[in-house]
Amino acid sequence: MPYTSIKDVHCMKLTFRWFGQGFDSVTLEQLRQIPGIQGIITTLYDSKPGEEWDAGAISAMKEQAEAAGLKVLGIESLNTHDAIKVGTPERDEYIENYIRTIGKLGTAGIPLICYNFMPVFDWTRSDLAKKRPDGSTVLAYDQNKIDRIDPDTMFQQMERNAGGFQLPGWEPERMSRIKELFRLYRNVTEETLFENLVYFLKAVMPACEKYDVNMAIHIDDPVWSVFGLPRIVTCKEKIRRLLNAVDNKRNGVTLCTGSLSSDPDNDIPDIIRSLGDRIHFVHMRNTRHTAPGVFEEAAHYAADGSLDMVEIMQALIDIGFEGPIRPDHGRAIWGEVSMPGYGLYDRALGSQYLLGLYDALKRKKEQGK
Numbered sequence: 001m002p003y004t005s006i007k008d009v010h011c012m013k014l015t016f017r018w019f020g021q022g023f024d025s026v027t028l029e030q031l032r033q034i035p036g037i038q039g040i041i042t043t044l045y046d047s048k049p050g051e052e053w054d055a056g057a058i059s060a061m062k063e064q065a066e067a068a069g070l071k072v073l074g075i076e077s078l079n080t081h082d083a084i085k086v087g088t089p090e091r092d093e094y095i096e097n098y099i100r101t102i103g104k105l106g107t108a109g110i111p112l113i114c115y116n117f118m119p120v121f122d123w124t125r126s127d128l129a130k131k132r133p134d135g136s137t138v139l140a141y142d143q144n145k146i147d148r149i150d151p152d153t154m155f156q157q158m159e160r161n162a163g164g165f166q167l168p169g170w171e172p173e174r175m176s177r178i179k180e181l182f183r184l185y186r187n188v189t190e191e192t193l194f195e196n197l198v199y200f201l202k203a204v205m206p207a208c209e210k211y212d213v214n215m216a217i218h219i220d221d222p223v224w225s226v227f228g229l230p231r232i233v234t235c236k237e238k239i240r241r242l243l244n245a246v247d248n249k250r251n252g253v254t255l256c257t258g259s260l261s262s263d264p265d266n267d268i269p270d271i272i273r274s275l276g277d278r279i280h281f282v283h284m285r286n287t288r289h290t291a292p293g294v295f296e297e298a299a300h301y302a303a304d305g306s307l308d309m310v311e312i313m314q315a316l317i318d319i320g321f322e323g324p325i326r327p328d329h330g331r332a333i334w335g336e337v338s339m340p341g342y343g344l345y346d347r348a349l350g351s352q353y354l355l356g357l358y359d360a361l362k363r364k365k366e367q368g369k
């Protein structure tokens, strides 16, 4: 039988998150050597939520990636200002900045924006380096621990344990105003947060259409209220409600398997099939569940955690997903020092497992099996 190349089988685009020079312990040159990588997902890490991005900085970011042989396939994150989430009168000014940034990203040919709409905090963990029996460490969440501390203490703990790296979504200047932020969100219920998100999305959709940019909201992490703050992107019904409220294909989702899996009742393959072409970006990782509200991250390999990674990949193939996908948080292994969750080694291992699943399942599908 003649040798047939599997090259053309890849259409889902393998990417890696990269925080930018000076912020990331991993280099573009290292990323480029990962088999199958097509591009990076990056950001202007020192920009502040609400700020309009500079066109020159966007081009420099692109040129730097391209010089290393990689494309910028998306932004993670372009954060929304608290005024937009709370719905204060200044929100329109910040939305205008966001719209202008969308225009600049679209003009630069960057087609995707991943963002979240969680009040005060981005993702939350109770432990940034939980030791496993094999000596590796992982990010972990234990609701019992969270219940015993206040937000200020949690931030201080996270900062102390981050190994000198600035954690994504945990900007020190915002965290120093934690009490003020909590006051700001005092009257924000799930319903007002949802309405403010719809208001924001309706305002940015025309720019997304004009400049061919997809908005992909990240799943809340974890998918329940932490410190009494509302959460609205948590399960199939709530995501569908959001997509229907702004029924434009540009309004889509970052399907994050790890965040969704914080609630084992979320049937991820079913959610993927239900969202279909409104999934613009995928974060793939595996988690291990020990008790309700208690989980830790695992290697991408299915048997290392609780998620059926094979079925999840099958669902992505079934909906014909061809967008960017990235291995999400890895374990810290082999003595690597990096931003918690974002070392090179374990994400590189995980990425090859994901490509293996993809190639095998895709070929089977094409052969009608």
Ligand code: DNO
Pocket (backbone or CB within 6 Å): 076, 077, 078, 114, 115, 116, 122, 123, 168, 169, 218, 283, 341
């Ligand atoms: C954590 C990430 C999040 C994500 C944001 C998107 O590792 O998945 O920080 O980038 O929620 O805005």
